[in-house]
Amino acid sequence: xxxxxxxxxxxxxxxxxxxxxxxxxLVNGAGATFPLPVYSKWFDEYHKAHPGVQINYQxxxxxxxxxxxxxxxxxxxxxxxxxxxxxxxxxxxPVQHFPTVLGAVVPTYNIPGVSAELNFTPDALAGIYLGTIxxxxxxAIAGANSGxxxxxxxxxxxxxxxxSGTTFIWTDYLSKVNADWKSKVGRGASVNWPVGLGGKGxxxxxxxxxxxxxxxGYVELIYAIQNNMPYGRVRNAAGSFMKADLNGxxxxxxxxxxxxxxxxxxxxxxxxxxxxxxxxxxxxxxxPTKISDPVKRDTLKGFLKWMMTDGQKFTEPLSYAKLPKxxxxxxxxxxxxxx
Amino acid sequence: xxxxxxxxxxxSGIMLTCTGACAFVAxxxxxxxxxxxxxxxxxxxxxxxFTKLPxxxxxTGGGMANAILGSAKLLLLASLVGVPIGFFGGVYLAxxxxxxxxxxxxxxxxxxxxxxxxxxxxxxYGIVVLPFKHFSALAGGFALxxxxxxxxxxxxxxxxxxxxxxxxxxxxxxGASRWRTIATVVVPAAYRGILTAVLLAVARVAGETAxxxxxxxxxxFWSSGWSQPTASLPVMIYTxxxxxxxxxxxxxxxxxxxxxxxxxxxxxxxxxxxxxxxxAPRA
Amino acid sequence: xxxxxxxxxxxxxxAGPRAFLRRLRSGDEIAHLITLCFAASVVLVTSLLVxxxxxxxxxxxxxxxxxxxxxxxWDPIAEQFGALPFIxxxxxxxxxxxxxxxPLGLGAAIFLSELAPxxxxxxxxxxIDLLAAVPSVIYGLIGVFILVPILRNFGEPSxxxxxxxxxxxxxxxxxxxxxxxxxxxxxxxxPFIISVSREVLLxxxxxxxxxxxxxGATRWEATxxxxxxxxxxxxxxxxxxxxxxALGETMAVTMVIGNNPQVSxxxxxxxxxxxxxxxxxxxxxxxxxxLQALIELGLVLFLITFxxxxxxxxxxxxxxxxxxxxxxx
Numbered sequence: 001x002x003x004x005x006x007x008x009x010x011x012x013x014x015x016x017x018x019x020x021x022x023x024x025x026l027v028n029g030a031g032a033t034f035p036l037p038v039y040s041k042w043f044d045e046y047h048k049a050h051p052g053v054q055i056n057y058q059x060x061x062x063x064x065x066x067x068x069x070x071x072x073x074x075x076x077x078x079x080x081x082x083x084x085x086x087x088x089x090x091x092x093x094p095v096q097h098f099p100t101v102l103g104a105v106v107p108t109y110n111i112p113g114v115s116a117e118l119n120f121t122p123d124a125l126a127g128i129y130l131g132t133i134x135x136x137x138x139x140a141i142a143g144a145n146s147g148x149x150x151x152x153x154x155x156x157x158x159x160x161x162x163x164s165g166t167t168f169i170w171t172d173y174l175s176k177v178n179a180d181w182k183s184k185v186g187r188g189a190s191v192n193w194p195v196g197l198g199g200k201g202x203x204x205x206x207x208x209x210x211x212x213x214x215x216x217g218y219v220e221l222i223y224a225i226q227n228n229m230p231y232g233r234v235r236n237a238a239g240s241f242m243k244a245d246l247n248g249x250x251x252x253x254x255x256x257x258x259x260x261x262x263x264x265x266x267x268x269x270x271x272x273x274x275x276x277x278x279x280x281x282x283x284x285x286x287x288p289t290k291i292s293d294p295v296k297r298d299t300l301k302g303f304l305k306w307m308m309t310d311g312q313k314f315t316e317p318l319s320y321a322k323l324p325k326x327x328x329x330x331x332x333x334x335x336x337x338x339x
Numbered sequence: 340x341x342x343x344x345x346x347x348x349x350x351s352g353i354m355l356t357c358t359g360a361c362a363f364v365a366x367x368x369x370x371x372x373x374x375x376x377x378x379x380x381x382x383x384x385x386x387x388x389f390t391k392l393p394x395x396x397x398x399t400g401g402g403m404a405n406a407i408l409g410s411a412k413l414l415l416l417a418s419l420v421g422v423p424i425g426f427f428g429g430v431y432l433a434x435x436x437x438x439x440x441x442x443x444x445x446x447x448x449x450x451x452x453x454x455x456x457x458x459x460x461x462x463x464y465g466i467v468v469l470p471f472k473h474f475s476a477l478a479g480g481f482a483l484x485x486x487x488x489x490x491x492x493x494x495x496x497x498x499x500x501x502x503x504x505x506x507x508x509x510x511x512x513x514g515a516s517r518w519r520t521i522a523t524v525v526v527p528a529a530y531r532g533i534l535t536a537v538l539l540a541v542a543r544v545a546g547e548t549a550x551x552x553x554x555x556x557x558x559x560f561w562s563s564g565w566s567q568p569t570a571s572l573p574v575m576i577y578t579x580x581x582x583x584x585x586x587x588x589x590x591x592x593x594x595x596x597x598x599x600x601x602x603x604x605x606x607x608x609x610x611x612x613x614x615x616x617x618x619a620p621r622a
Numbered sequence: 623x624x625x626x627x628x629x630x631x632x633x634x635x636x637a638g639p640r641a642f643l644r645r646l647r648s649g650d651e652i653a654h655l656i657t658l659c660f661a662a663s664v665v666l667v668t669s670l671l672v673x674x675x676x677x678x679x680x681x682x683x684x685x686x687x688x689x690x691x692x693x694x695x696w697d698p699i700a701e702q703f704g705a706l707p708f709i710x711x712x713x714x715x716x717x718x719x720x721x722x723x724x725p726l727g728l729g730a731a732i733f734l735s736e737l738a739p740x741x742x743x744x745x746x747x748x749x750i751d752l753l754a755a756v757p758s759v760i761y762g763l764i765g766v767f768i769l770v771p772i773l774r775n776f777g778e779p780s781x782x783x784x785x786x787x788x789x790x791x792x793x794x795x796x797x798x799x800x801x802x803x804x805x806x807x808x809x810x811x812x813p814f815i816i817s818v819s820r821e822v823l824l825x826x827x828x829x830x831x832x833x834x835x836x837x838g839a840t841r842w843e844a845t846x847x848x849x850x851x852x853x854x855x856x857x858x859x860x861x862x863x864x865x866x867x868a869l870g871e872t873m874a875v876t877m878v879i880g881n882n883p884q885v886s887x888x889x890x891x892x893x894x895x896x897x898x899x900x901x902x903x904x905x906x907x908x909x910x911x912x913l914q915a916l917i918e919l920g921l922v923l924f925l926i927t928f929x930x931x932x933x934x935x936x937x938x939x940x941x942x943x944x945x946x947x948x949x950x951x
Contacts, residue, residue: 026560026567028473030905040395040559047560054560056568059396064906072472154794161881163698163906190903192697197796197892198881200902203582210583211771212796226397227583318397351842355737361729362738365812366746369753372764424660431657444661447668453931454671455870457897458920461904462671465678488664518653546757549872549897553905573759577873580763588767595763599756606755610748 027299030058031065031078032165033201034220035283038101038318039078042311046303053299059201063163063189069095069286075296077286080165081189082265093288096338097264098304098331102253102321104244105169105279106231108224109216110209111136113151118232119144119241122177122270122278125234128155128216129174130181131195136214144241151214158208158217161198163189169281170218173269177278218279222319236278237270248277249321256282257324264331289337297338304335373599380596383589388597393559393570399586403594405561409476409569410545413555416480416565417544421487422537428488429495429533434521445493452489459485460550468554474568479555483544490543494536498529535609542605546598548573572598672924679918681911690918696883696899698907703915705922707883711800711893712923715875716868718804718889719811724861726808727815728850734816735823736845747820754813762877765806770797770878777801778890793888798880801889806874811864818863818938822856823849859937866930870923872897896923 036059043055060068062079069077070091077095080103088095107120124140127133133140137150160167168189175182185191197212199205202219206227209217221244224231233241242248251273256266270278287304291297308331312322323331387402394401428448432441463482468474502525510520526533556568557578572594579591682690686703693704730750734743774797781791826849834844850857880892881902896919907913 026563028568030556037396043559044395056558056560058557058559058568061906067906071469073468073474156794156796161902163903186699188699190698190906192695192699193882196882197798198894198902200581200881203578203584206583207581212774212798222397223583229583347840347843351840354842354846355733358729358733358737361726362733362746364726365730365753365816366749368809368812369749369756372753372756372760375764375768376760424663427657427660428664431654431661435654435657436661440658440661444664447665449931449935450928451664451668451671453866453870453927455872455897455920455923455927457870457872457900458671458675458924461900461917461920462674464904465674466670485667488667492664516648517650519649521653542755546755546759548757548759549901552901573757573873576759576763577877580759580766581877591763595760599760602755602757603752606752610751 025053025295025299027053027055027076027296028058028074029055029065029076029078029285030060030068030074031286032062032080032283033059033203034062034080034103034105034164034166034169034281035078035101035320036202037222037226038315038320041314041318042307045311045314046306049306050302053303055299055303059203061160061162061189061201062165062168066286067163069288075291076288076300078284079286080281080283081168082267082284083286091288093290095286096289096334097284098287098334099264099282099284099323099327100307101315101323102249102280102282103319104221104249104277105166105173105218105281106221106224106244107216107234108206108209108219108229108231110213110229111151111153112213114148115230116145116148117230117243118148119235120232121235122174126174126178126181129157129159129194129196130184131157144235153214156212156215157193157196158199158205158212158215159193159196160190160201160205162200162204164201165189165281165283166202166218166220167191169269169279172267173279176270225319234278236274236276237272238274238276240274242275242277244277244279246316246319246321248275249280250324252276252278252280253282253321253324253327257326260327260330262330262334264327264334287338290339301335301338305332308332373603376592376596376599380592380594383593384596388590388593392561393575397584401590403570403572403575403590405558406570406572406575406594407597409555409558409562410571410573412476412562412565412569413479413483413551413571414541414545416476417483417487418537418541420481420484421491421540421544424484425488425491425537425540426495426533428492429499430521430526432492432496433499434517434525448489448492451485455549456486456547457549460553463550463554471566473566474554474556475566476555476562476569477565479551479569479571480565482550482554483547486544486547486550487540490540491533491537494540495529495533498532498536499525501532502528532613535612538605538609542602542609545605546573546602548577675917675921675924679914679921682914682918685911686915690915691922694883694885698909698912701909701911703912705896705915705919707885708894708896708899708919709922710885711803711879711883712869712895712897714800714889714893715803715807715879715895716865718800719807719868720861720865722805722808723812723815723864727812727860727864728819728857730812730816731819731823732845732850735820736841736849743820747817750813750816753809754817758810758871758873761806761810762874765802765874765878769805770802773797773802773805782890789887790889793886793890795890796880796892798878799888799890799892800879800886802878803875803893803895804889806878807868807871810871810874811868814864814867815860818860819853819857822853822860822938825856826852855937855940859934859940862930862934862937866927866934869930870897870927872901876901896920 039057043057047054062081065077065079066083066087068074072092121144127140134154135152136155137152142150171187171191175187197208199208202223205217206219206223209215233243235241252268252271256268268280308328315322390404391402392405459482463478467478467481506524507520510524551571551574557574558568558570562569576591576594579587690705694706695702695704778795785791830848830852831844834848875895876898881894882892883894900916900920904916907916
C-alpha cells in the first residue's frame with residue numbers, strides 16, 4: 001500500500017514537473033567569465049523584453065566554451081581569445097566571431113596596509129608571474145612606486161586553473177612586452193605557470209586574491225570594482241602609467257576598429273596610443289553560421305541585433321566599453337551570414 | 340602493589356582516556372559542522388531563497404529555487420535508473436543467483452561502488468552528453484543513478500536474504516510458484532528495509548557534485564523537461580563558494596544548510612527505521 | 623537453483639531458441655530471466671565504463687607510454703602531459719589524511735567498543751555515521767571559509783615556528799595546499815574508520831579479552847595487545863576503504879588544495895590531485911590529446927581505487943561478522 005502511494009506521489013511530481021515543458025525556448029551557451037557580468041545582465045534583460053526566450057549562459061571559461069561549441073553540446077560559445085584556424089577546423093559547423101564589448105584585464109592585489117594604487121611596469125608583471133620577483137618590496141616594483149611603503153612579504157601569485165581567455169589576454173600582453181616570458185611560457189588559454197595558485201574563473205581568481213593577504217591576480221576590471229579590490233596602473237607602450245577605464249580601453253581599440261578584418265579576430269594588447277590602456281581586449285560570441293533549428297537561429301540573430309543596439313547601453317555601467325561604431329556596422333552585415 | 344603494576348595501571352588509565360578524547364573529537368566535529376552551517380545559513384535564510392531565481396552576476400538578492408527543483412528532478416531520474424536495476428539485481432542475487440554468476444555480479448557491483456564520482460562523470464559525458472549533443476538533466480540523473488545501483492543492489496540482497504527460510508518454504512508448501520513467493524511473501528517482508536536503503540542511497544547521491552559538473556551542467560533559469568541543463572544545489576554551492584561576491588557566499592551557506600539538513604534528515608529517518616527492526620512477518 | 627518443476631521437454635533434439643522459449647511458459651523462468659537481465663546490466667554498464675576509459679585514452683597512452691607516470695610537466699600548449707604532480711598530490715593528501723584519521727579513528731573505535739556502555743556506544747556511533755553522510759561540497763565549504771584562514775593565520779605559522787627545520791614545513795604559507803587538503807580528507811574518512819573498526823572490534827570473541835584479563839593484564843593491555851591484533855585484518859580493511867574513498871574525493875580537495883601542478887616537499891605548498899584536475903579541465907580540454915590525457919588520469923585513479931577496494935573487502939570479510947544490515951560505503 002505504502003509503496004503504491006509512494007509511486008503515485010512520484011508520478012505526480014514527475015507530471016507536474018513535465019508540464020513545465022510548455023516553456024520558453026531555451027538556448028544554451030557557455031564560455032568566458034571575462035564578460036559574465038554584462039552577459040548575465042543582457043540575457044536577463046532580453047528575457048524580460050522577450051519572455052518566450054531564455055538564454056542560459058554558463059561561465060566555464062573561454063577554453064571550455066570553445067571546446068563545447070566544437071563538440072556541439074552548446075548552441076553558442078563565448079571567448080576572449082579568438083579561435084585559432086586549427087580550432088575552427090575542428091568545429092562541426094563553421095563559426096563566426098561577433099565582438100560584443102571591450103574590456104580590460106587589471107592586476108588586482110591584496111596587500112595589508114597598502115591601499116594606494118600601485119604602478120606596474122611590464123617587466124615587473126612578467127617578473128612576478130615568472131617567479132623571479134618574489135617580494136613586494138623588490139626594486140622592480142618599488143622603483144615605480146616611490147612614496148608607497150611596500151612590505152617585504154612574499155608575493156602570492158594567483159592565476160587561472162581553467163582554460164581562460166583572460167589568461168590569453170594576459171599572456172598575450174606579457175609575450176609582447178617581455179622576451180623572457182615569451183620564450184619560457186608563451187601565450188595561450190592554459191599555460192604552464194611557473195608559480196602560483198590556481199582559481200577557477202575570474203570569480204575564482206578574485207576570490208583567491210580577496211581572501212589571501214599579499215596576493216596578486218589578473219582579472220577583468222569589473223570583478224575588481226564589484227568586490228572593492230584595489231587594482232594597479234600599467235605602463236603602456238607610450239610610457240605612461242594608465243589606470244583601466246572606459247577611455248583607455250576605447251583608445252586601445254581605436255586603431256583596430258578602423259582595420260577590422262572580416263572575421264573580427266584581432267588582438268589589441270600593448271597598442272600605440274598615448275591614452276590607451278595596454279591590457280585591453282575585445283570579447284567575442286562564437287556563433288555557428290549554420291543553424292538547423294529555425295527558431296534557435298532567429299532567436300540568436302534577434303539577440304545579436306538587440307545586443308548591438310539596445311544592449312550596448314548596459315555596458316558602461318558595468319565598466320565595459322561600447323563597441324566602436326565601425327565595428328557595429330560591420331557586424332550587422334555579418335549577421336546575415338547566419339543561416 | 341608493585342611499582343610496575345601501578346605504572347601499568349596508570350598507562351591503562353591514560354590511554355583509555357585518550358580513546359575517550361578521540362571519540363569526543365569525532366562527535367564534536369559533527370556538531371561543529373552542523374552547528375556552524377545552521378548558524379551561518381540560518382541567519383541568512385529567507386523565503387527568497389526558495390522562491391526566486393538567481394540574479395545577474397554582481398547584483399544582490401535572488402535565490403536558488405531552480406537549483407532546488409533541479410536537484411529534485413535529478414534525484415527522481417537517478418532513482419528511476421538506480422532503484423529498478425538495484426532492486427531486481429538484488430532479487431536475482433538473493434533468489435536465483437548461481438555461484439559463478441552471483442560472484443561476477445557481486446564483484447562488478449563492488450567495482451562500480453568504488454569508482455570515483457568524477458570518473459562516473461567522465462563516463463556519463465561520453466555516453467549521454469556527446470551523442471545527444473547537449474548537457475541535460477538526463478545525463479546527470481544517469482550518472483547519479485549509476486552511483487545508486489551498488490547501494491540498492493547489495494542492500495536488497497541482504498534484506499531479502501535475512502527473511503527466514505521458513506517463510507519461503509511455507510509459501511512453497513502451500514503451492515505457490517517461486518516468483519509468487521518472492522513477490523507476495525519475501526519482498527513484502529523485507530520491503531521496509533529495502534525502502535530505507537533506497538532512501539539512504541538517494542541521500543548519498545543528493546550531495547554529489549563532481550559527476551554533475553559535466554553532465555547536468557548548470558542553468559540560470561528553470562529547466563524545462565528532462566533534456567536541458569539544470570541547476571542543482573551542490574553545483575550552485577560550489578560555484579558560489581569559490582567566487583568573491585559576499586552575497587553569493589551568503590547564499591552558499593544557506594544552500595549548504597538546506598542540503599545538509601535534508602541529507603541528515605533522510606539518514607536519521609532511514610537509520611531509526613532500520614534500528615527498529617525489519618517489519619515482522621505477518622501471521 | 624531453480625526449485626520449480628522441470629518443464630516437460632519435447633522429444634527429439636530441438637535446437638536452443640525454441641526449447642528456451644518453451645521453457646519460458648513458466649512464470650518462474652520469466653522472473654529468473656528478468657532479474658538476470660537487470661543484474662547483467664550492472665555488469666554491462668561497468669564493463670562499458672572500463673572500456674570507454676581504456677579506448678578514450680588510447681591516443682595519450684600511445685604517445686606517452688610509461689613516461690606519463692614520471693613526467694612532471696603539464697603543458698597544454700606544448701602538448702606535454704605528465705601525471706606525476708597529480709599522482710603525487712593524490713597520494714600525499716590521502717596519506718596525510720590517513721595519518722591523522724587512523725589514530726583518531728582507531729582510538730574512538732576502541733572507546734566505543736570497549737569502554738562505552740552499549741547504549742551510549744550505539745548513540746554515538748549513530749551520530750558518527752551521520753558524519754559519513756555529509757556531502758563533499760559541504761566539507762569544501764567549511765574548508766574554504768574556516769579551515770584555510772585558520773591554517774594561514776595560526777596553524778601554519780605555529781608549525782613553522784616549532785617544526786620549521788623539517789622540509790615539510792617550509793615555504794610560503796597560503797592556507798590552501800597539501801596540508802589543508804589532508805586535514806579535510808582526514809575528517810571525511812574518519813567516520814568510515816570508526817564505523818568499520820568498531821564493528822570489527824565488537825566481533826572479536828569475548829574469550830580473547832577475558833583470557834587476557836584473567837592472566838593479569840590491565841584493560842588497556844588486554845585491548846591493545848590482544849583484541850586489536852586479533853582484529854587487525856579488519857582494521858586494515860577499514861583503512862584501505864578509507865584510503866580508496868580519500869583518493870577519489872574531488873570537490874572538497876579542489877576547493878582547498880591550491881590547484882597548482884607541482885611536486886613539492888613542503889606541506890604548505892599548493893598542489894593538485896587527479897580528481898581535481900579532471901574536474902577543472904575536463905570540459906575545456908583544448909585538443910584531443912589534452913582530453914585523452916585527462917581520461918588516462920581517470921583510468922589511473924580507477925585502477926588504484928579498484929585494487930584498494932578489492933583488498934579492503936577481502937580483509938574485512940576475514941574478520942567481521944556477516945550480514946550487517948546497514949551497508950557501509
